[in-house]
Amino acid sequence: MAYTEEELKKELETKEYEYGFYTDIESDTLPVGLNEEIIIAISKKKEEPDWMTAWRLEAFKHWKEMEEPDWANVHYKKPDFQAISYYSAPNKKPKYNSLDEVDPELLETFKKLGISVDEQKKLAGVAVDIVMDSVSVATTFKKTLAEKGIIFCSISEAIQEHPELVKKYIGTVVPQRDNFYAALNSAVFSDGSFCYIPKGVRCPMELSTYFRINQAGTGQFERTLVIADEGSYVSYLEGCTAPSRDENQLHAAVVELIALDDAEIKYSTVQNWFPGDKEGKGGVFNFVTKRGLCEKNAKISWTQVETGSAVTWKYPSCVLKGDNSIGEFYSIAVTNNFQQADTGTKMVHLGKNTRSTIISKGISAGKSQNSYRGLVQVNSRAENARNFSQCDSLLMGNECGAHTFPYIEAKNKSAQIEHEATTSKIGEDQIFYCNQRGIDTEKAIALIVNGFSKEVLNKLPMEFAVEAQKLLEISLEGSVG
Amino acid sequence: MLKIKDLHASIDDKEILKGINLEVKAGEVHAIMGPNGSGKSTLSAVIAGKEEFEVTQGSVELDGEDLDEVAPEERAHKGVFLSFQYPVEIPGVSVTNFIKTAINESRKARGMEEMPANEMLKMIREKSELLDIDRKFLSRSLNEGFSGGEKKRNEIFQMAMLEPKLAILDETDSGLDIDALRIVANGVNKLKSKDNAVIVITHYQRLLEYIVPDFVHVLHNGKIVKSGGKELALELEEKGYDWIKNEAVV
Numbered sequence: 137m138a139y140t141e142e143e144l145k146k147e148l149e150t151k152e153y154e155y156g157f158y159t160d161i162e163s164d165t166l167p168v169g170l171n172e173e174i175i176i177a178i179s180k181k182k183e184e185p186d187w188m189t190a191w192r193l194e195a196f197k198h199w200k201e202m203e204e205p206d207w208a209n210v211h212y213k214k215p216d217f218q219a220i221s222y223y224s225a226p227n228k229k230p231k232y233n234s235l236d237e238v239d240p241e242l243l244e245t246f247k248k249l250g251i252s253v254d255e256q257k258k259l260a261g262v263a264v265d266i267v268m269d270s271v272s273v274a275t276t277f278k279k280t281l282a283e284k285g286i287i288f289c290s291i292s293e294a295i296q297e298h299p300e301l302v303k304k305y306i307g308t309v310v311p312q313r314d315n316f317y318a319a320l321n322s323a324v325f326s327d328g329s330f331c332y333i334p335k336g337v338r339c340p341m342e343l344s345t346y347f348r349i350n351q352a353g354t355g356q357f358e359r360t361l362v363i364a365d366e367g368s369y370v371s372y373l374e375g376c377t378a379p380s381r382d383e384n385q386l387h388a389a390v391v392e393l394i395a396l397d398d399a400e401i402k403y404s405t406v407q408n409w410f411p412g413d414k415e416g417k418g419g420v421f422n423f424v425t426k427r428g429l430c431e432k433n434a435k436i437s438w439t440q441v442e443t444g445s446a447v448t449w450k451y452p453s454c455v456l457k458g459d460n461s462i463g464e465f466y467s468i469a470v471t472n473n474f475q476q477a478d479t480g481t482k483m484v485h486l487g488k489n490t491r492s493t494i495i496s497k498g499i500s501a502g503k504s505q506n507s508y509r510g511l512v513q514v515n516s517r518a519e520n521a522r523n524f525s526q527c528d529s530l531l532m533g534n535e536c537g538a539h540t541f542p543y544i545e546a547k548n549k550s551a552q553i554e555h556e557a558t559t560s561k562i563g564e565d566q567i568f569y570c571n572q573r574g575i576d577t578e579k580a581i582a583l584i585v586n587g588f589s590k591e592v593l594n595k596l597p598m599e600f601a602v603e604a605q606k607l608l609e610i611s612l613e614g615s616v617g
Numbered sequence: 618m619l620k621i622k623d624l625h626a627s628i629d630d631k632e633i634l635k636g637i638n639l640e641v642k643a644g645e646v647h648a649i650m651g652p653n654g655s656g657k658s659t660l661s662a663v664i665a666g667k668e669e670f671e672v673t674q675g676s677v678e679l680d681g682e683d684l685d686e687v688a689p690e691e692r693a694h695k696g697v698f699l700s701f702q703y704p705v706e707i708p709g710v711s712v713t714n715f716i717k718t719a720i721n722e723s724r725k726a727r728g729m730e731e732m733p734a735n736e737m738l739k740m741i742r743e744k745s746e747l748l749d750i751d752r753k754f755l756s757r758s759l760n761e762g763f764s765g766g767e768k769k770r771n772e773i774f775q776m777a778m779l780e781p782k783l784a785i786l787d788e789t790d791s792g793l794d795i796d797a798l799r800i801v802a803n804g805v806n807k808l809k810s811k812d813n814a815v816i817v818i819t820h821y822q823r824l825l826e827y828i829v830p831d832f833v834h835v836l837h838n839g840k841i842v843k844s845g846g847k848e849l850a851l852e853l854e855e856k857g858y859d860w861i862k863n864e865a866v867v
Binding site for chain 2: 359563568569571573575577
């Protein structure tokens with residue numbers, strides 16, 4: 137069949153959200169609006185200690201004085217922060233010992249996602265801390281981890297049971313007043329994950345969290361804190377899907393990673409939130425602050441595959457504080473229809489001999505806009521800092537856009553900074569060439585996109601890479617007849 | 618095998634092919650020669666099914682089946698292979714991965730299982746030796762950063778792997794030095810059998826010294842204006858295309 141530019145475009149636009157469904161689980165929701173009483177109520181519901189309540193209130197104080205940033209290359213109707221309910225927890229909040237005790241409807245939800253807890257349990261080496269709406273409802277593999285002294289639980293639980301660790305580290309990488317969304321998150325965060333790897337321990341399995349926005353009109357404010365103590369290693373996976381909904385849903389998460397001397401953290405994300413429909417209606421607003429701190433000889437790798445959300449504002453960053461520390465950022469961002477993404481990273485070189493690598497792959501289709509924004513900053517004391525950045529954009533059709541905003545600030549003469557950027561387009565010629573070799577158009581696009589994204593896909597843990605590859609294909613191909 | 622009857626084709630309402638008649642039987646090698654802009658590449662693209670070109674009249678038949686409604690990939694499954702004049706680059710997709718996908722897609726279309734890995738490996742080894750291809754070459758991204766010669770050699774390698782019924786070599790000689798030309802031609806000759814056919818499209822006679830055609834056709838202004846044996850190519854080389862052009866006017 138003919139495969140003109142026009143048809144290619146049409147085909148790309150005929151993708152429907154695969155995971156659009158809604159789970160009806162009773163939940164306990166606070167009234168809409170945001171004020172000190174609400175924050176105190178959240179803190180109380182979670183039975184938090186006073187210091188935590190005070191910390192939230194302090195964040196709220198900062199937030200009130202801040203303004204929503206508008207420098208990103210995204211356009212959307214600003215959310216009404218007083219029209220959001222800031223707390224929604226599933227009512228049945230038991231502590232499960234086995235899956236049989238879990239609400240069957242919840243299990244059904246996971247089955248629809250193709251990632252049932254059942255399966256997950258069987259998947260060797262994957263422990264799942266499931267976050268549904270705001271409170272963790274199931275945690276698996278905890279025992280095995282406990283034997284190694286690894287703590288992997290919800291942040292609420294960590295506040296109760298490991299207050300010394302939370303108190304010591306929360307807000308040290310992303311301070312309350314860091315930015316508008318981080319301040320909001322600090323004030324109202326409902327739940328999230330907490331992970332601590334003790335000195336010298338190599339976490340024997342990939343730690344995995346599936347996030348899911350569920351309750352209509354509920355903002356989702358996850359807080360994740362990962363601490364890798366000296367000489368330890370952990371690989372953390374975060375994946376998410378959301379039910380399809382008309383109104384916009386706000387998501388403002390904060391993720392803080394702390395890699396102490398000689399520690400290594402690998403943080404991988406596959407994000408597939410509802411991107412809005414073909415007309416650009418609905419979809420999740422995703423304003424995320426992710427940052428990691430590297431002490432001496434430590435290493436942090438961020439790998440992300442971003443295919444969802446109507447608006448994405450996200451810059452997983454590394455502060456390379458310790459000498460010889462390493463920061464890496466590997467990203468694939470796909471936008472289709474009316475999606476807008478402004479994503480990238482910040483690599484802040486403070487220590488000597490620090491190295492950073494940035495590989496960003498943007499794929500735009502439909503009428504979407506895809507921007508890479510990255511900062512490489514070399515401090516005056518950071519001798520021999522090195523950075524390599526590569527930003528590639530792949531365009532499909534004539535109505536989408538790809539933008540690159542690299543910022544470089546080098547205050548030390550010994551710094552070596554390299555930046556490469558390319559923009560290419562899937563052409564009819566490429567498609568025809570594949571067709572001529574017997575490869576149909578759907579498969580051809582998958583092949584081209586996977587080839588384009590290969591360097592990043594290779595960085596994902598095996599099981600995740602397969603899933604991500606599938607997601608890329610779903611995101612871009614739609615239903616080819 | 619291939620029957621082209623009164624084929625007219627145009628692009629953007631501009632007629633390029635103006636009534637081509639050609640019959641190619643199994644076991645034959647045909648050469649199509651002609652000056653620039655005579656419609657050589659259009660003819661190969663139309664046979665392969667490139668949809669930018671609109672067939673306004675006439676037909677292309679493969680083994681008695683009219684190809685008009687047949688998609689390019691289905692034509693490939695039926696055994697049509699086009700060696701591109703300008704092979705495209707697909708970054709991040711290795712030669713091996715590409716050919717594996719191509720072979721398995723064709724097998725799938727024919728209702729066959731995927732080719733077992735060891736069988737594929739054996740075949741890759743054989744065919745790459747045939748074309749004097751370095752194994753390292755196979756792991757490189759398809760055509761990315763390839764020299765002109767490497768691109769063409771890769772096309773013939775794919776042809777060898779796919780074992781087509783009808784192979785069309787569109788200006789495979791352009792961009793090849795004499796050694797590469799010899800290797801490529803040698804490869805094509807080894808792949809020739811009584812069951813398949815080759816159409817060699819070329820501007821120069823040079824390639825035909827190595828791949829000896831049974832028939833030579835001269836294309837000019839969208840029509841075959843002269844057909845003959847292999848000696849026609851030599852005559853053309855000697856007299857130049859003006860000879861044909863002048864004759865065509867008369």
